[in-house]
Amino acid sequence: MKKILVLSGKGGTGKTTITAALIDLLHIDAFADCDIDAPNLHLIEVPKHTAKKMPFRGMDIAVIDPDKCDGCGKCYDACRFDSIIKEADGKCRVDEFACEGCFVCQLVCPQNAVTAKDNVVGTTQVFKDEKVFSTAILHMGSGNSGKLVSEVKKNLYENVDDQELAIIDGSPGIGCPVIASLSGIDLAVMVTEPTLSGLSDLRRIVKTARSFKTPVSLIINKSDLNDSIANDIIKYAKEEDIPCLGNIPYDKEVSKAINKNVSLANIDCPASRAIFVIKDKMMKLI
Amino acid sequence: MKIAMATLEESMGTKLDQTFGRAVYFLFHDTENGENKFIENPARNASGGAGIKSAQTLVDEGVEALIVFRLGSNAVQVLEGANVKCFRAVDESAQVNLDKFIAGELAKLEDFHPGYHHTK
Amino acid sequence: MNIAVLSGKGGTGKTFVSTNLANIIESSTYLDCDVEEPNGRIFFNNTDGIKKEEVFRLLPSIDKEKCIGCRACVDFCRFSGLAFLGNAPMLFPEICHSCGGCEKICPTGAITEVDFNVGIVQINKYKDTKVVSGLLNIGEASSIPVISRVLEEIENTSVIDCPPGSACSTMESIKRADYCVLVTEPTVFGLHNLKMIVELVQLFKIPFGFVLNKVEDPKNTLIEDYVKTVNKDILIKIPFSKEIANKVASGTLITDTNKDMKDLFETLLVKIQKGCE
Numbered sequence A: 001m002k003k004i005l006v007l008s009g010k011g012g013t014g015k016t017t018i019t020a021a022l023i024d025l026l027h028i029d030a031f032a033d034c035d036i037d038a039p040n041l042h043l044i045e046v047p048k049h050t051a052k053k054m055p056f057r058g059m060d061i062a063v064i065d066p067d068k069c070d071g072c073g074k075c076y077d078a079c080r081f082d083s084i085i086k087e088a089d090g091k092c093r094v095d096e097f098a099c100e101g102c103f104v105c106q107l108v109c110p111q112n113a114v115t116a117k118d119n120v121v122g123t124t125q126v127f128k129d130e131k132v133f134s135t136a137i138l139h140m141g142s143g144n145s146g147k148l149v150s151e152v153k154k155n156l157y158e159n160v161d162d163q164e165l166a167i168i169d170g171s172p173g174i175g176c177p178v179i180a181s182l183s184g185i186d187l188a189v190m191v192t193e194p195t196l197s198g199l200s201d202l203r204r205i206v207k208t209a210r211s212f213k214t215p216v217s218l219i220i221n222k223s224d225l226n227d228s229i230a231n232d233i234i235k236y237a238k239e240e241d242i243p244c245l246g247n248i249p250y251d252k253e254v255s256k257a258i259n260k261n262v263s264l265a266n267i268d269c270p271a272s273r274a275i276f277v278i279k280d281k282m283m284k285l286i
Numbered sequence B: 001m002k003i004a005m006a007t008l009e010e011s012m013g014t015k016l017d018q019t020f021g022r023a024v025y026f027l028f029h030d031t032e033n034g035e036n037k038f039i040e041n042p043a044r045n046a047s048g049g050a051g052i053k054s055a056q057t058l059v060d061e062g063v064e065a066l067i068v069f070r071l072g073s074n075a076v077q078v079l080e081g082a083n084v085k086c087f088r089a090v091d092e093s094a095q096v097n098l099d100k101f102i103a104g105e106l107a108k109l110e111d112f113h114p115g116y117h118h119t120k
Numbered sequence C: 001m002n003i004a005v006l007s008g009k010g011g012t013g014k015t016f017v018s019t020n021l022a023n024i025i026e027s028s029t030y031l032d033c034d035v036e037e038p039n040g041r042i043f044f045n046n047t048d049g050i051k052k053e054e055v056f057r058l059l060p061s062i063d064k065e066k067c068i069g070c071r072a073c074v075d076f077c078r079f080s081g082l083a084f085l086g087n088a089p090m091l092f093p094e095i096c097h098s099c100g101g102c103e104k105i106c107p108t109g110a111i112t113e114v115d116f117n118v119g120i121v122q123i124n125k126y127k128d129t130k131v132v133s134g135l136l137n138i139g140e141a142s143s144i145p146v147i148s149r150v151l152e153e154i155e156n157t158s159v160i161d162c163p164p165g166s167a168c169s170t171m172e173s174i175k176r177a178d179y180c181v182l183v184t185e186p187t188v189f190g191l192h193n194l195k196m197i198v199e200l201v202q203l204f205k206i207p208f209g210f211v212l213n214k215v216e217d218p219k220n221t222l223i224e225d226y227v228k229t230v231n232k233d234i235l236i237k238i239p240f241s242k243e244i245a246n247k248v249a250s251g252t253l254i255t256d257t258n259k260d261m262k263d264l265f266e267t268l269l270v271k272i273q274k275g276c277e
Helices: A015-025 A074-078 A104-108 A145-159 A176-182 A196-211 A227-239 A252-259 A270-285 B050-061 B073-081 B094-102 C014-024 C072-076 C101-105 C144-151 C168-174 C188-203 C222-229 C242-249 C259-276
Strands: A002-007 A030-033 A052-057 A061-064 A084-086 A092-094 A114-117 A120-128 A132-138 A165-169 A187-192 A216-221 A244-248 B002-007 B025-030 B035-040 B063-068 B085-088 C002-006 C029-032 C051-062 C082-085 C088-091 C111-126 C129-136 C158-161 C179-184 C208-215 C234-239
Touching (some): A002 A015, A002 A176, A015 A030, A015 A165, A015 A187, A015 A270, A030 A145, A061 A092, A061 A104, A074 A084, A074 A104, A104 A114, A104 C101, A132 A145, A145 A165, A145 A176, A176 A196, A187 A196, A196 A216, A216 A227, A227 A244, A244 A270, A252 A270, A252 C188, B002 B050, B002 B094, B025 B050, B050 B063, B050 B073, B050 C082, B073 C082, B073 C088, C002 C014, C002 C168, C002 C188, C014 C029, C014 C179, C014 C208, C014 C259, C029 C144, C051 C088, C051 C144, C072 C082, C072 C101, C101 C111, C111 C144, C129 C144, C144 C168, C168 C188, C179 C188, C188 C222, C208 C222, C208 C259, C222 C234, C234 C259
Parallel strands (some): A002 A165, A002 A187, A030 A132, A030 A165, A187 A216, A216 A244, B002 B063, B063 B085, C029 C129, C029 C158, C179 C208, C208 C234
Antiparallel strands (some): A052 A120, A084 A092, A120 A132, B002 B025, B025 B035, C051 C111, C111 C129
């Protein structure tokens, strides 16, 4: 099964909208939403029935027994992650959101007051009928995004039958969740916009993807918002040997459709026509 | 010498696991006495560094050769540091892979992928 | 006063709002905590007198002479950052979380800690705004050390441009905020992700208000309807305009060139100040 990952570097360039359109135009029936911090794919690819939900455990975190704690503060001094809170009564407590799970506090505690506890940091969801849709939500403040992204992909792969193509909606940025989503990907599709921010972020995400030897390709969305920068992007792509799949013009109809939970594949407008051409170019690369 | 493989089940007829760091089981075959031992991979549910942990398990077991489909660069660093030779698995049972290895028919594993922290 | 600007969904206009807000405030500080993809510096593009400083985290360094091979460090590490090979531990820098545990547990003092570069902080001046940008090195998984360093430059009235989402990097960015501006757009995506960061700022008990950006259709009341349910106000509404988008695309500070926009942002500032009282 070939795997496509849609990334952008900069947020808001149109990853989810374009991923949904590609899913419908190409009749892809294996897909995942790896933007676990702010998942949106389910708002367009609305599942018809309920999902198999599973709690997702992150790393164990530390917990301090207040009966054993004598307020010496050694844990507070040793913690590198600002995760120990000194209470009014002098005793120490672990901030569950900030705890990194290193257990240095346990190492230095003279009273053996620190133990480990389970930490549910999110929920995975798998919808399966003729299609397989794997997604998840990460509870706020959590730092386990990489592990959850891997779990979402694993759930997708474990539930597919003989699908030949899977597409994954990625997250913005270049950090943990993006790095985790890149493993095993056959083609990364970068969605950018003609702004200086978009181009700057594109450079960084391309570098990130290539450091993992992932082939990359490019779509310029809202391409007519600034022709000069759109041309700069095309020039950059040529210099870096990145195949351009196409340009999509800014189109008011897009947000109208999205707000009705309708995929671009199901309406006729300049943007959807552009994606129609793009999908063929993309399939040639794969 | 001890030979290791990543397997899906605890039997010689099982297929090999496509991953290493998060493999379900490890098989150790001792060529001196022909014994086969299976263990559950302790790194399977590690949140990160699974490749490193799995490689450490093999090194501690005294493995000299590993038959596997793919390896991340972190696991390779550990294995190479301990002189474990890596060979490319074939999509057959553990027994077939073992027989082919002994007959000298398995190729060396040359290309590795970069570490993916928190993934493999 | 420290004003954090966040959004949940990417691309709604955090940087647009925070750069222009910082621009109209006298002697302000602008802090870009979106260290994975920092863009504020594109708008405050005066590089005269720019200062750059490396940001470090600590990595263990092992003295093989002193190591007795007890493996206490390897066994302690929760992240598998150390493996034991032959006669000494081997470090995996990208895996190491810099917790300092191995250095503490080593019985012979064979482990010391050394600096490892994870990114940079750069500081420049644009008119009377101090501009602080953090930039995370490619391949580094955690933004936290760079964000913490950026926030050390808080001074006078500070506008903090946060990363998208509501994960640990966003939480770190709002720790010192007195007020949070939540920027959204009138789409189902915007609304869905907005609810998550509302939860976040409510958890932190920070006063907040909304800015609705890219408004095109007056009949679309998606966000207005939601805002009523949390008993808050939309501080300002910014209309979508292709001309403005075009200017912003090329790095223009719109409050420098467009009087209506300047007035709109002045209104925003007044409302934020009221919200802090």
